[in-house]
Amino acid sequence: MRLEFIGTGNALDTMMSNCSFFVRGSKNLLVDCGYDIPRRLFEHPDAITQIDGIYLTHFHGDHSFGFPFLILALEKQGRRDALQIIGQPGTKEFLLGLLRMAYPSVIDRLSFELEFIESINPLRFGGMQLEFAKTAHGRSNYAVKISDNDAVIGISGDGALSDESRDLFTDCQLLVHDACTLEEPYETHESARNVVEYCAKSCPTLRALACVHLLESERAERKVDYMALAANLHFSVMVPEPGDSWAVG
Ligand SMILES: [Zn+2]
Ligand SMILES: [Zn+2]
Numbered sequence: 001m002r003l004e005f006i007g008t009g010n011a012l013d014t015m016m017s018n019c020s021f022f023v024r025g026s027k028n029l030l031v032d033c034g035y036d037i038p039r040r041l042f043e044h045p046d047a048i049t050q051i052d053g054i055y056l057t058h059f060h061g062d063h064s065f066g067f068p069f070l071i072l073a074l075e076k077q078g079r080r081d082a083l084q085i086i087g088q089p090g091t092k093e094f095l096l097g098l099l100r101m102a103y104p105s106v107i108d109r110l111s112f113e114l115e116f117i118e119s120i121n122p123l124r125f126g127g128m129q130l131e132f133a134k135t136a137h138g139r140s141n142y143a144v145k146i147s148d149n150d151a152v153i154g155i156s157g158d159g160a161l162s163d164e165s166r167d168l169f170t171d172c173q174l175l176v177h178d179a180c181t182l183e184e185p186y187e188t189h190e191s192a193r194n195v196v197e198y199c200a201k202s203c204p205t206l207r208a209l210a211c212v213h214l215l216e217s218e219r220a221e222r223k224v225d226y227m228a229l230a231a232n233l234h235f236s237v238m239v240p241e242p243g244d245s246w247a248v249g
Helices: 037-041 045-050 067-076 091-102 163-171 192-202 216-228
Strands: 002-007 020-024 028-031 053-056 083-087 114-118 123-125 128-134 142-148 151-155 174-178 208-212 236-238 245-247
Touching (some): 037 067, 067 091, 128 163, 142 163, 151 163, 174 192
Parallel strands (some): 083 114
Antiparallel strands (some): 002 245, 020 028, 128 142, 142 151
């Protein structure tokens, strides 16, 4: 599997696009679609044509408000294949509501089917296995673990580590985690130090931790300190930028 970082910023980032990731494996899955992600996806032309499905971690606008524009772009491309959309209960009503607000007539004329799968229990997505765990966030957020053959990637979405997400991520090779701040957690987000401590103790197969959703001030002033957190540990810590990618398995 390969994960492409479409965006790695927080909700009000002036430089970075919203957190969104394109996972290429036996299927191609877009994880989250914030308000400026469709614009970014156009810069990865293959992504738009090769997308098989979307996973939505939660309903905050920086993770979901790009959905109507993505659907519009797929429609314009003449897509015929059904698009699978996976998320927690309520995802269908929420996303169709967004689509109706943005472009009321689009739903009736869509050239492809929107296939909603609302689940917080493990499910198959082609050859991929998806598993979920709730994090501690201001709005109900489910982290996802994607397993494809021997490759395992975890993506937190927003929020602090919870007992469930700690159990979920233990066998990941790549973990993409909310690390808004370096030291003390900010609001209902996580700190890089907490995630690194957890990974050092509980994730023996981890190769890389990608810290995302950073506050701009943290990224500007402390990026080097983030990467230094992994000194003498069995994995690296990175602060990826849009356009970066990482392969596992
Ligand atoms: Zn967010
Ligand atoms: Zn959020």
